[in-house]
Amino acid sequence: MTQLILFNVANGLIIGAFYALMAIGLSLIMSLSDVINFAHGGFLTVGAYLAYTLAPYVGFWGGLVLAPIFTAIIGLIVEKFLISRVYGRDPLYSLLLTFGLAFMFEDGSRFIWGAQSVPYQVPGWLMQPLSLNYFFLTGYRMFMVALVAIAVGGLFWIMSKTRLGLRIRAGTLDLETVSVLGVNVRILRNLNFGIGIYLAGLAGVLAAGQLGLQPTIGGSVLMPSFVAIIIGGLGSLTGTLLGGLLIGVASGMTAVFWPPASEAVIYVMMALVLLVRPQGLLGEEGRF
């Protein structure tokens, strides 16, 4: 029993790390541009399949480095030519735009790479369990958690120490003033979008190794990412990270005791948070 619980907690943490990686990107875009990027899951799918396509030429490690960068470049282009055109209009239009893109990404991936799930090769030594008793702690899972930690740490460093991060944070609070102070807001939003999509692409590569590849992979993690943002509190990256890990573990624990409810439980948690602390765990009251 203990082992089962440990297994599910570990599993939950890993899934939660995915959610967090997705949710942080979504949250960045939402805070600065007031856009819910429904296509975020689509970018995850593209990242995953790019890694799969690149792997025969550049190997697993090359794919891990290149696929998220290529995904981010696609993101920059999409933002520049499509999403930036609806800034300043009724937020409804940006939602519909990204919604449509989500459909196109999913069916587009199905068209290019097929509807069947395809295996993604991870170096053999990474797949070895670290210990016989705790067979579920494979090297790959540890590696994933470490990589997510590095990515999130890197993002926090960018946000707190670099000029770009400072401007993004300032823009989140008052975009007009930032613009008046001479910052090119178009470029700022574009780069910010790119950072968010880079994280989605990275989540895609990691998910490919863990869950296998299919076109619906992105759509299924999108809603939990929303929940992570709502629970953690919009506007707080730490909160979003916490929210993601929390729902991952809660979902994993529920799978031990009452498996059919393992997906629904996170929405119940969301309802509770909205009831008790509407702004989210670490969110500020009055922002939204």
Added chain:
Amino acid sequence: MKFDLRQNALNIVIWVLLITMPAWMNAIGGYTQLGTQVVIMGLAAMALNFLLGHTGVLSFGHAAYFGLGAYGVGMTIRYLDASTPLGLLVGVLAGAVAAALIGPLIVRRRGVYFAMVTIAFGQVFYFIAVRWNTVTGGDDGLTNWHRQNIDLGLFKINIMDSAIHFYYFALVIFALAVGLMASILHSPFGRTLIAIRENERRTRFIGINVNFHIWMSWLVSCTFMALAGALFALQNNFVDPHSLYWTQSGIFVIMCVLGGMRSFWGPLVGAAIYVVLQDYLSSLVSDYWQFFIGLVFVAVVLFFPRGVMGMLRRRAVE
């Protein structure tokens, strides 16, 4: 007075088209069931537009209430009592109760945050429908039930076998629901909702409880949505869990925008375009029709943001 006349002309054209639909639908290459689907989806889109277009609240999670209506009617007929009216009643109540309970949790949110919370909440019902498979049929949907004829004492409506009878059955319910929505919109309550849409802050300053009004508008909207969902289930004699998946919510929103959110009939026009387009696309490119639906979303946002009715009205003004 002239403006009034034009409004009425539009009403007359729409009703004449709806009432005579079975007569000309086959001639233009359609079929009666397609017409029924237009009416049902039109009701759904108009129900959503009550909140989206008339109250100005960005709701993205309406598929959940559509699906609750559908499961309500299906499960009632299958497990409780083979009666169509009772099923409809249960379906509508299921949607209304869920909306009433969820409302207070979300009415304080605005803008994109409201959209995100509503769409995320909708997923609970999807997972219940998929995972509670002993009762709901899980991923395969709820089958093994059939809509029942309605006995009105004087005569029977044979909706089980006759597509035309079912069309008029749906149309009568559509007419009642739409009439009710129109009269709510013309009441002081409805005018308050429009005031909230136009300027929420000023409405608040004259002492109106905005959150309460949005909650009530949400309730009305979701209740009619459940009615549309119940009709949809009756039409298909089947409930698909995908009818409450989050992507369906976006489809309802695009129907509103496609037709024109600021017009009373706009969503019906949008639903008609969407239903016909989907029917055509899914026969043309069976596997990848969603890609083209996505393309329609993008094109509408970039090129027709006012929708069909908005463009017509603008042309009329110019």
